[in-house]
Amino acid sequence: MDNIQVSVENxxxxxxxxxxxxxxxxxxxxxxxxxxxxxxxxxxxxxKTTTALAVLRLxxxxxxxxxxxxxxxxxxxxxxxxxxEMNKIRGGIVSMIFQDPMTSLNPVLTVGDQIAExxxxxxxxxxxxxxxxxxxxxxxxxxxxxxxxxYPHQFSGGMKQRVGIAIALSCxxxxxxxxxxxxxxxxxxxxxxxQLMKSLRDQYGTSMIMITHDLGIVAEVCDDVxxxxxxxxxxxxxxxxxxxxxxxxxxxxLFNSLPNLANRTEKLKPIRGLMPDPARLPSGCVFHPRCxxxxxxxxxxxxQRTDFSDTHMVxxxxxEEGTNIEVKGGGRIV
Amino acid sequence: MAKYIIxxxxxxxxxxxxxxxxxxxxxxxxxxxxxxxxLGEEATPEAxxxxxxxxxxDQPLVVQFFRYLVRLAQGDLxxxxxxxxxxxxxxxxxxxxxxxxxxxSVAIGLVIAIPVGVISALKQYSLLDNIxxxxxxxxxxxxNFWFGLLLMLLFSLTxxxxxxxxxxTPLHMILPALxxxxxNAAIIARMTRSSMLEVIRQDYIxxxxxxxxxxxxxIRKHAFRNASIPIVTVxxxxxxxxxxxxVLTETVFSIPGLxxxxxxxxxxxxxxxxxxxxxxxxxxxxxxNLIVDLLYAFLDPRIxxxxx
Amino acid sequence: xxSTYKKKSQIADVWSRFKRNKMAxxxxxxxxxxxxxxxxxxxxxxxxxxxxxxxxxxxxxxxxAQHWFGTDxxxxxxxxxxxHGTRISLQVGVISVGIALIVGGFLGAIAGFYGGAIDNVIxxxxxxxxxVPGMLLAIAIVAALGSSMTNLMVAVGISxxxxxxxxxxxxVLSVKDMEFxxxxxxxxxxxxxxxxxxxxxxxxxxxIVQSTLGVAGAILATAALSFIGLGIQPxxxxxxxxxxxxxxFMRDHPHVVLFPGxxxxxxxxxxxxxxxxxxxxxxxxxx
Numbered sequence: 001m002d003n004i005q006v007s008v009e010n011x012x013x014x015x016x017x018x019x020x021x022x023x024x025x026x027x028x029x030x031x032x033x034x035x036x037x038x039x040x041x042x043x044x045x046x047x048k049t050t051t052a053l054a055v056l057r058l059x060x061x062x063x064x065x066x067x068x069x070x071x072x073x074x075x076x077x078x079x080x081x082x083x084x085e086m087n088k089i090r091g092g093i094v095s096m097i098f099q100d101p102m103t104s105l106n107p108v109l110t111v112g113d114q115i116a117e118x119x120x121x122x123x124x125x126x127x128x129x130x131x132x133x134x135x136x137x138x139x140x141x142x143x144x145x146x147x148x149x150x151y152p153h154q155f156s157g158g159m160k161q162r163v164g165i166a167i168a169l170s171c172x173x174x175x176x177x178x179x180x181x182x183x184x185x186x187x188x189x190x191x192x193x194x195q196l197m198k199s200l201r202d203q204y205g206t207s208m209i210m211i212t213h214d215l216g217i218v219a220e221v222c223d224d225v226x227x228x229x230x231x232x233x234x235x236x237x238x239x240x241x242x243x244x245x246x247x248x249x250x251x252x253x254l255f256n257s258l259p260n261l262a263n264r265t266e267k268l269k270p271i272r273g274l275m276p277d278p279a280r281l282p283s284g285c286v287f288h289p290r291c292x293x294x295x296x297x298x299x300x301x302x303x304q305r306t307d308f309s310d311t312h313m314v315x316x317x318x319x320e321e322g323t324n325i326e327v328k329g330g331g332r333i334v
Numbered sequence: 335m336a337k338y339i340i341x342x343x344x345x346x347x348x349x350x351x352x353x354x355x356x357x358x359x360x361x362x363x364x365x366x367x368x369x370x371x372x373l374g375e376e377a378t379p380e381a382x383x384x385x386x387x388x389x390x391x392d393q394p395l396v397v398q399f400f401r402y403l404v405r406l407a408q409g410d411l412x413x414x415x416x417x418x419x420x421x422x423x424x425x426x427x428x429x430x431x432x433x434x435x436x437x438x439s440v441a442i443g444l445v446i447a448i449p450v451g452v453i454s455a456l457k458q459y460s461l462l463d464n465i466x467x468x469x470x471x472x473x474x475x476x477x478n479f480w481f482g483l484l485l486m487l488l489f490s491l492t493x494x495x496x497x498x499x500x501x502x503t504p505l506h507m508i509l510p511a512l513x514x515x516x517x518n519a520a521i522i523a524r525m526t527r528s529s530m531l532e533v534i535r536q537d538y539i540x541x542x543x544x545x546x547x548x549x550x551x552x553i554r555k556h557a558f559r560n561a562s563i564p565i566v567t568v569x570x571x572x573x574x575x576x577x578x579x580x581v582l583t584e585t586v587f588s589i590p591g592l593x594x595x596x597x598x599x600x601x602x603x604x605x606x607x608x609x610x611x612x613x614x615x616x617x618x619x620x621x622x623n624l625i626v627d628l629l630y631a632f633l634d635p636r637i638x639x640x641x642x
Numbered sequence: 643x644x645s646t647y648k649k650k651s652q653i654a655d656v657w658s659r660f661k662r663n664k665m666a667x668x669x670x671x672x673x674x675x676x677x678x679x680x681x682x683x684x685x686x687x688x689x690x691x692x693x694x695x696x697x698x699x700x701x702x703x704x705x706x707a708q709h710w711f712g713t714d715x716x717x718x719x720x721x722x723x724x725x726h727g728t729r730i731s732l733q734v735g736v737i738s739v740g741i742a743l744i745v746g747g748f749l750g751a752i753a754g755f756y757g758g759a760i761d762n763v764i765x766x767x768x769x770x771x772x773x774v775p776g777m778l779l780a781i782a783i784v785a786a787l788g789s790s791m792t793n794l795m796v797a798v799g800i801s802x803x804x805x806x807x808x809x810x811x812x813x814v815l816s817v818k819d820m821e822f823x824x825x826x827x828x829x830x831x832x833x834x835x836x837x838x839x840x841x842x843x844x845x846x847x848x849x850i851v852q853s854t855l856g857v858a859g860a861i862l863a864t865a866a867l868s869f870i871g872l873g874i875q876p877x878x879x880x881x882x883x884x885x886x887x888x889x890x891f892m893r894d895h896p897h898v899v900l901f902p903g904x905x906x907x908x909x910x911x912x913x914x915x916x917x918x919x920x921x922x923x924x925x926x927x928x929x
Contacts, residue, residue, distance in 0.1 A: 104537045619774070
């Protein structure tokens with residue numbers, strides 16, 4: 001297991017709400033290999049961000065509670081660590097880039113200060129040295145260093161996200177978690193920011209978790225992919241497993257709802273229905289109300305994992321013994 | 335920034351002229367003949383005529399106002415009908431007491447209110463939070479003149495610990511400052527709590543946590559500075575009430591400040607004194623508002639950028 | 643048809659949210675009791691014989707079964723005076739807010755609706771009013787007009803007028819350019835119709851909240867003015883006036899100042915709680 005950077009084992013997270021407890025994450029297992037990038041794909045509300053925040057133990061409590069699960073960073077279980085010890089991991093060993101650069105930077109502190117703060121904490125540099133390093137980081141993400149004395153409102157959205165990247169990478173972390181880092185940006189800026197992240201990742205050999213709902217991004221940056229639905233991982237494998245040997249009807253639905261560039265007149269086939277309310281998840285297989293192939297058994301029986309290879313697993317009753325469900329499956333060339 | 339300050343100060347001039355006109359017109363309805371007030375009932379007709387001329391009371395109201403304005407620009411607020419001393423001098427004697435009282439009460443308010451509000455927010459729904467929210471709810475509703483009487487009853491009349499009236503030593507200021515500061519403190523504490531609650535939910539606080547910043551530093555450096563912006567707004571808004579409250583507090587504790595000067599002047603129909611006191615109160619209020627606006631710029635770079 | 647249905651369900655929504663706020667609900671219950679006391683004040687105690695007439699042998703009695711809150715320095719029953727004082731306070735509070743709302747609201751709505759020079763002139767005048775601390779403006783007006791109950795209501799009303807002008811102006815501006823207003827203008831609705839049918843309903847929420855808190859402020863201002871002798875005059879049983887005349891006796895008879903002050907505080911407290919509850923119930927986004 002030496003090549004595993006971070007693994008999450010059987011993570012269960014609940015949110016307490018007015019309408020009772022909501023299981024946002026329900027038994028998630030993921031592994032990120034050293035130097036590799038894992039993509040977590042799913043719709044809004046699937047539990048992707050909650051999973052990511054759990055790694056840094058940043059789930060807001062209240063209302064969120066981690067009911068069970070282990071987080072193992074570089075072979076060490078961090079679940080029992082004190083807040084003081086966690087603060088050495090946060091930003092130092094594992095760091096995070098957030099979805100909305102507009103709200104993720106503190107409006108009353110200079111960007112230089114916000115980058116230097118992290119450097120000061122983890123590398124024990126003096127304020128002056130940290131500020132100098134912060135300027136270097138700004139240069140590295142493509143912003144002139146002299147702008148370190150400016151405030152976030154003086155930057156555009158794309159530049160703010162670059163600042164976010166500079167903060168996250170400033171202490172050379174082993175794992176970078178990027179939570180939909182380009183969703184809030186203009187399409188043209190998205191490509192630039194993604195390119196920047198890729199090149200910095202390769203330069204530093206950082207492992208990465210890329211949270212996204214965009215399969216295009218996954219194809220571009222990820223080595224492994226986990227598909228999340230209703231708080232569970234429903235299919236997981238290498239990029240090739242997922243893209244070429246698609247097994248789960250939901251994964252198939254995700255691909256079918258992409259525009260086909262080869263045949264532009266082809267109609268999109270979106271997945272029918274909506275993501276279920278996490279407070280009222282369906283019984284049995286959580287995907288069954290929207291599944292094209294669902295049978296009666298899908299309403300009552302919870303699917304277990306079926307492994308196709310060392311890397312590829314799926315949770316769908318169609319692949320279990322004693323069920324009689326026809327799925328088309330069989331992958332798709334992108 | 336300097337340019338902005340100068341602009342703001344210049345903008346005060348029309349407001350103060352407007353206020354002078356407003357209060358001048360209101361007070362022109364004051365019953366009673368100033369000449370009789372000054373000279374008494376047994377004045378000779380010649381004396382009455384001469385004083386009427388001197389004071390310009392034979393002129394139309396607009397002319398009277400312009401004369402007043404011209405003198406106001408020179409810092410001359412006229413003479414008291416009662417003592418015949420310059421109003422400006424009397425006000426300047428009284429003003430320091432009012433300013434001292436106001437500053438003390440704001441200081442007491444801040445020293446108590448901000449920590450209470452911050453702790454309440456950080457321990458939301460705890461026993462401490464609930465207790466302090468009940469106390470501040472009551473504190474925000476308590477009429478300050480009554481609270482002053484209760485404090486006086488307890489600490490001076492019953493326990494004999496503190497003086498019940500007058501000025502002179504810092505001890506004299508404790509009860510009045512508490513009286514005037516309580517409502518204020520209660521409102522600031524509530525605002526601090528809700529503002530902190532709002533801020534600690536923000537994404538940038540999560541970002542700071544994700545960098546490994548410790549809890550104390552997150553509160554001091556990241557949260558409080560952002561939370562203080564709406565708090566400063568509320569403090570600014572409170573000042574109007576605070577100056578009004580100063581009038582009452584001075585009455586309760588016999589502090590010879592601007593408030594008592596004004597209330598006595600009203601009782602004696604000493605119109606120049608009333609007018610002068612209100613104008614000085616207003617100028618004070620405008621200056622405080624200006625200081626509050628400048629504080630914003632200091633706290634929030636986005637506002638500073640807009641002040642150009 | 644649909645819009646009346648919608649309105650009804652909106653009110654039901656607001657009420658169900660308000661109801662969930664226990665503090666606000668408790669405040670409302672206390673306020674209703676106070677209103678009932680104010681209405682039936684004459685049944686509880688006769689104004690001439692019990693509230694005004696002096697009964698010196700009975701003076702300064704501590705609270706007992708016969709005089710729940712004791713008697714004052716003239717031997718009058720403090721409970722009876724407080725009940726009648728409730729009537730005065732609620733009346734002054736509501737009417738002065740009414741004056742402020744009508745005058746200020748009208749000016750604000752005109753300013754917002756016509757914009758341009760009219761807006762500028764009206765709002766600059768409001769700025770002048772706002773530049774004087776409200777209490778002092780009220781003092782000046784009472785000083786000039788003399789201290790009667792009517793003048794007091796005018797004074798308190800006028801001095802709190804600018805905030806209503808601002809609210810109405812802001813809601814007019816926010817509604818003015820909305821599509822449904824343009825649509826009704828397109829079908830030939832008159833300005834007045836537009837104001838009555840669109841703008842007023844839209845500004846209702848902030849006005850209700852401001853008015854509730856405003857009544858509290860007006861009651862406090864009235865008590866304060868009476869306390870310094872510029873408001874309602876003795877022997878009228880106004881709470882502030884009762885405090886003012888009782889303070890000379892408070893050392894040995896604290897009950898004389900205790901109950902009138904508690905009444906003011908309770909009224910303000912209750913109105914603040916209702917106002918906060920209404921704000922949360924009317925606009926769930928603001929919390």
